[in-house]
Amino acid sequence: MRSADFEKEGIVENGVKPLSVKKNVAWNTVGSLTNLVTQWLITVLVVRIASGFDAAGLYSLAVSVYGIFAPIAQYRMYTYQISDTDHENTVGEYFTLRIITDGIALVGCFGYALATCPLASLPTIMLYGLYKALILLLDVFHACEQRHCRMDYIGISLILQGVLSLAVFSCVFALSNSLEITLSAMCLTIVAIGVFYDFGRSEKFEKLKIGITLAKTRYLLLRCLPFVLGALACAAAASIPRQFLFSEAGEAALGIYSSVAAPVAVIQNGASYIYYPLIGYFADYFAAGDRRGLLKLFGRVTIGIALVGVVCAVLLELLGAPILELFFGNGISQYAYLLTPMIVAALVSAYLWFLNDLLIAVRDFRGNFLGNLSSLIAALAVMVPFIRVWGMNGVSFTAIVASAVGALCMGVSFVLRLRGKTRSCD
Known part of the structure; x- marks a missing residue:
C-alpha cells in the first residue's frame, strides 16, 4: 500500500490510524526543530563550559570528519526506504543493512582521522561517530513509521533524543570536562531511547527480524551506490573546506566559524x-x-x-x-x-x-x-x-x-x- 493511498483510505492497521499530511508535517517539524535547537545548544555549551574555543574546535573537527563518512553510514537508505512503494524489503533487512553501513563508515572514519588529524583527537572523533551511528539505527524505525503516516512517533523520538542528549551533555561535560566521557554517556542515552521507545512503536507495523541475505545485501549496496557516492561527494564538498580552514588557521578559527554557523x-x-x-x-x-x-x-x-x-x-x-x-x-x-x-x-x-x-x-x-x-x-x-x-x-x-x-x-x-x-x- 502506497503512503498516499494508505492515508486517503484511512486504513487502521494493528489499531493504529494514520495521521493527515498536515499533522505529520507538524509533528516532524516540532520534533526536528527541538532536536536541532538542542544540538545547537550543545555547541553553545562546549564554549560556555570549557574555556576558550579549543573544545569547540575539537568538537567541530569531529563533526566535520564524521560528516565525510556519514553518507556511507546513511547509504541514503532512509529516503530509499520511505520511497519503497512496492515494499521490496522488510524493516529487519533495512536495519541489518544499516548495521553493515554504520560499521563500514566507522572504519573509514578511523582510517581517515588517523591519517589526517592529531592523534589526541581520535577518541573524540570516533565516539562522535558512534553516537551518530546509533541515531541512524533509529532512523530505520522512523522510516517504517513514516511509510505508515505516523510521524508523531518520529517527532517524539527526536524530542527525546535532543532533550536527553542535551541534559546528559550538560551534566557530564560540566563534571568531567571531557568530550570522550560525555560522548560515551550520550551513546548510552540513544541506546536507551531505541530500546524503550522506538522499538515498540515500529513493531506495531512490522516485526523486526534481524538478517538479510548476501544476495540482497549486494543488490542494495550496488543499487544505491551511485546515491552514496554522490552524497559522499556532497558531504566532502561541505567538510573539506572546513578542514582546510582548520589546517590554515587553527582549531580556534574553526571553532569560531562553527559557533557562528550554528x-x-x-x-x-x-x-x-x-x-x-x-x-x-x-x-x-x-x-x-x-x-x-x-x-x-x-x-x-x-x-x-x-x-x-x-x-x-x-x-x-x-x-x-x-x-x-x-x-x-x-x-x-x-x-x-x-x-x-x-x-x-x-x-x-x-x-x-x-x-x-x-x-x-x-x-x-x-x-x-x-x-x-x-x-x-x-x-x-x-x-x-x-x-x-x-x-x-x-x-x-x-x-x-x-x-x-x-x-x-x-x-x-x-x-x-x-x-x-x-x-x-x-
Whole structure:
C-alpha cells in the first residue's frame, strides 16, 4: 500500500490510524526543530563550559570528519526506504543493512582521522561517530513509521533524543570536562531511547527480524551506490573546506566559524522539515505517472523553501549578533560579518539537498551522482584561493559556488527524468 493511498483510505492497521499530511508535517517539524535547537545548544555549551574555543574546535573537527563518512553510514537508505512503494524489503533487512553501513563508515572514519588529524583527537572523533551511528539505527524505525503516516512517533523520538542528549551533555561535560566521557554517556542515552521507545512503536507495523541475505545485501549496496557516492561527494564538498580552514588557521578559527554557523543551520534544517515528510508522495506520483501532481508538489516545496530562507535570513540579520553574544560571549559578536554569506550558503545548500532526495525518490541514479560530483569538483576548484583571500568567509563562498553548481546539474537531470517518464507512460 502506497503512503498516499494508505492515508486517503484511512486504513487502521494493528489499531493504529494514520495521521493527515498536515499533522505529520507538524509533528516532524516540532520534533526536528527541538532536536536541532538542542544540538545547537550543545555547541553553545562546549564554549560556555570549557574555556576558550579549543573544545569547540575539537568538537567541530569531529563533526566535520564524521560528516565525510556519514553518507556511507546513511547509504541514503532512509529516503530509499520511505520511497519503497512496492515494499521490496522488510524493516529487519533495512536495519541489518544499516548495521553493515554504520560499521563500514566507522572504519573509514578511523582510517581517515588517523591519517589526517592529531592523534589526541581520535577518541573524540570516533565516539562522535558512534553516537551518530546509533541515531541512524533509529532512523530505520522512523522510516517504517513514516511509510505508515505516523510521524508523531518520529517527532517524539527526536524530542527525546535532543532533550536527553542535551541534559546528559550538560551534566557530564560540566563534571568531567571531557568530550570522550560525555560522548560515551550520550551513546548510552540513544541506546536507551531505541530500546524503550522506538522499538515498540515500529513493531506495531512490522516485526523486526534481524538478517538479510548476501544476495540482497549486494543488490542494495550496488543499487544505491551511485546515491552514496554522490552524497559522499556532497558531504566532502561541505567538510573539506572546513578542514582546510582548520589546517590554515587553527582549531580556534574553526571553532569560531562553527559557533557562528550554528544558528544558520536552522535554514537548511527548516527546509528539510517542509519536504522530507513528502518524499514518499513524490515517489507515488512518479510511479503513477502523475506529472501534474508531482510538479504541483514540487512548486509548493520550492516556494516553501524560499519562504523559510527569507524569513530566517531576515531574523538572523536583525538578531544574529545579539544572539551570538548572548549564547557564546567571548566577544564573538565581532564575527557577525560571517552571517550574511553563511545564510546564502545555507539556503542554496538546502535546495541542493532537496533535489538530492527528489532524484532518489524518482530513482535517477546517474543524475544524483553527477550533480553531487560537480558540487565537489567546484568546491575543490575554489576552496584554496577563496579561503586564503577571504579567510573564514571563504568557506561560505566555497559552499555557495559548490551548491549552486550541484543544484543546477540536478535540476536539469530532474527535468530530463520527468520527460522520459512521461514518454514511457504515453
